[in-house]
Amino acid sequence: MNLSSFIDVFHSWPSLLNGLAMTVMLTLVSSFLGVVLGTLCAWGSLRGPKALRWFIRGYVEFFRNTPFLGQIFFIFFGLPALGVKLDPVTAALVALTINLTAYACEIIRAGIEATPAGQFEAASSLGLKPAQAFFLVILPPAFQRVWPAMTSQLVIILLASALCSQISVAELSYEANMIASRTFRNFEAYIVVTVIYLGLAVLFREMLTWVGRRFVYGEFATVGQR
Amino acid sequence: MSNLAPSAALAPALPVSASSGAAIELVGVNKWYGEFHVLKDINLRVHRGERIVICGPSGSGKSTMIRCINRLEEHQQGSIIVDGIELTNDLKRIDEIRREVGMCFQHFNLFPHLTILENLTLAPIWVRKMPKKDADELAMHFLRKVKIPEQANKYPGQLSGGQQQRVAIARALCMKPKIMLFDEPTSALDPEMVKEVLETMVSLAEEGMTMLCVTHEMGFARQVANRVIFMDAGQIIEMNEPEAFFSNPQHERTKLFLSQILGH
Ligand SMILES: Nc1ncnc2c1ncn2[C@@H]1O[C@H](COP(=O)(O)OP(=O)(O)OP(=O)(O)O)[C@@H](O)[C@H]1O
Ligand SMILES: [Mg+2]
Numbered sequence: 044m045n046l047s048s049f050i051d052v053f054h055s056w057p058s059l060l061n062g063l064a065m066t067v068m069l070t071l072v073s074s075f076l077g078v079v080l081g082t083l084c085a086w087g088s089l090r091g092p093k094a095l096r097w098f099i100r101g102y103v104e105f106f107r108n109t110p111f112l113g114q115i116f117f118i119f120f121g122l123p124a125l126g127v128k129l130d131p132v133t134a135a136l137v138a139l140t141i142n143l144t145a146y147a148c149e150i151i152r153a154g155i156e157a158t159p160a161g162q163f164e165a166a167s168s169l170g171l172k173p174a175q176a177f178f179l180v181i182l183p184p185a186f187q188r189v190w191p192a193m194t195s196q197l198v199i200i201l202l203a204s205a206l207c208s209q210i211s212v213a214e215l216s217y218e219a220n221m222i223a224s225r226t227f228r229n230f231e232a233y234i235v236v237t238v239i240y241l242g243l244a245v246l247f248r249e250m251l252t253w254v255g256r257r258f259v260y261g262e263f264a265t266v267g268q269r
Numbered sequence: 270m271s272n273l274a275p276s277a278a279l280a281p282a283l284p285v286s287a288s289s290g291a292a293i294e295l296v297g298v299n300k301w302y303g304e305f306h307v308l309k310d311i312n313l314r315v316h317r318g319e320r321i322v323i324c325g326p327s328g329s330g331k332s333t334m335i336r337c338i339n340r341l342e343e344h345q346q347g348s349i350i351v352d353g354i355e356l357t358n359d360l361k362r363i364d365e366i367r368r369e370v371g372m373c374f375q376h377f378n379l380f381p382h383l384t385i386l387e388n389l390t391l392a393p394i395w396v397r398k399m400p401k402k403d404a405d406e407l408a409m410h411f412l413r414k415v416k417i418p419e420q421a422n423k424y425p426g427q428l429s430g431g432q433q434q435r436v437a438i439a440r441a442l443c444m445k446p447k448i449m450l451f452d453e454p455t456s457a458l459d460p461e462m463v464k465e466v467l468e469t470m471v472s473l474a475e476e477g478m479t480m481l482c483v484t485h486e487m488g489f490a491r492q493v494a495n496r497v498i499f500m501d502a503g504q505i506i507e508m509n510e511p512e513a514f515f516s517n518p519q520h521e522r523t524k525l526f527l528s529q530i531l532g533h
Pocket of ligand 2: 331332333452453
């Protein structure tokens with residue numbers, strides 16, 4: 044292995060770039076949807092009617108205790124048997140979102156449960172409706188509490204998106220496979236995409252820290268709060 | 270006990286004028302936590318503008334009683350009528366009552382992710398649908414009243430306990446409540462901060478606010494209360510004007526309790 048053997052891989056930069064764009068798209072869309080849906084599930088699992096709570100519990104436990112590859116195969120190959128036919132990219136987005144929602148629900152629920160009951164009581168005593176109290180008062184500090192855990196989970200989703208190559212979604216690792224079989228530079232191709240994943244993950248983590256402060260919970264002082 | 274600065278003389282116990290109607294009325298109220306009978310046949314009529322101090326040993330049901338008044342807790346028997354509205358499971362009525370009744374908690378319960386100003390404007394904006402600009406003005410008015418307008422843009426975590434409790438009072442006042450409930454507002458505070466909070470409460474009393482206050486600050490009770498209530502084991506054991514209550518308690522349990530809290 045020498046530098047020239049990498050050059051074959053870099054010659055394929057347009058397909059690497061396409062793969063990168065697909066990976067970024069899969070990650071951003073499923074992250075956004077997963078966090079939003081996870082938040083709603085967390086609310087439902089804490090405050091919803093009993094049937095809904097049980098449904099969410101079952102959903103969360105199922106998707107946290109089965110392999111992602113199985114989930115994505117089921118959605119892509121299994122659902123058509125039930126009459127739902129999805130193209131690969133949609134199936135990948137659905138699988139990533141459903142999987143992340145289950146984890147996000149648990150993470151956010153933990154954050155909400157750590158919120159003192161007095162916060163909800165104060166909001167109620169001021170006349171806020173339960174939904175207002177939840178979204179305006181309970182949620183932001185809960186998010187702040189669990190944002191590091193959420194960030195890790197979102198990075199895991201970025202890395203798990205590599206498995207979408209198994210249903211021929213042309214994302215980064217799919218392109219790596221293609222390059223490898225075209226150039227016979229297996230090792231080099233995988234080293235290159237691994238480094239790209241590393242860079243993406245570091246960047247994504249930084250971005251999430253910024254997004255958290257800027258949009259999710261604000262820059263309030265973390266000291267001395269009850 | 271803290272010594273309060275002498276304030277303008279408070280109105281004496283209000284004349285009981287039947288026409289003015291009661292601000293709060295509890296009739297035969299009973300409440301259970303599972304098997305545990307926490308409130309036993311509570312009867313209490315609070316007149317408009319009246320200030321009532323509630324004391325009693327830990328676990329006697331003081332918090333539970335006042336929390337029933339704005340439905341943070343549900344009672345199972347009897348009726349509670351606040352400002353002419355009877356508390357039922359009807360959510361609309363509960364909302365109506367909560368808009369009329371302000372509450373301050375032992376641990377302040379400020380919202381940590383909002384600035385002081387945002388803590389005050391949240392309910393006016395979302396519940397009263399007030400434009401933000403008006404809400405800000407209203408909030409600054411009450412922050413000046415509790416003497417901390419300069420803290421408006423800080424976060425609760427950056428304030429002292431006494432300042433936080435005054436913010437909590439101002440936050441409740443922004444909803445223009447007719448009645449204020451206090452649940453041991455000074456018992457989580459360092460002694461040097463108790464006074465500033467009590468002074469805020471005294472000035473509220475001077476303006477004629479109807480107040481129900483769970484506290485063991487007997488100096489405050491003497492100064493502002495029209496009546497003092499002693500609770501034990503879920504019952505109102507004794508209720509009297511402060512002078513008579515302190516100088517001539519009728520019940521053994523009241524005597525024991527007073528000797529314990531006034532003793533040291
Ligand atoms: N959610 C609850 N479930 C079961 N029991 C409760 C609950 N809340 C309070 N209690 C019990 O009810 C009784 C009265 O409680 P409450 O908080 O009203 O007392 P308190 O007079 O305010 O006491 P303190 O001075 O300690 O605040 C206590 O024995 C308490 O353990
Ligand atoms: Mg109490």
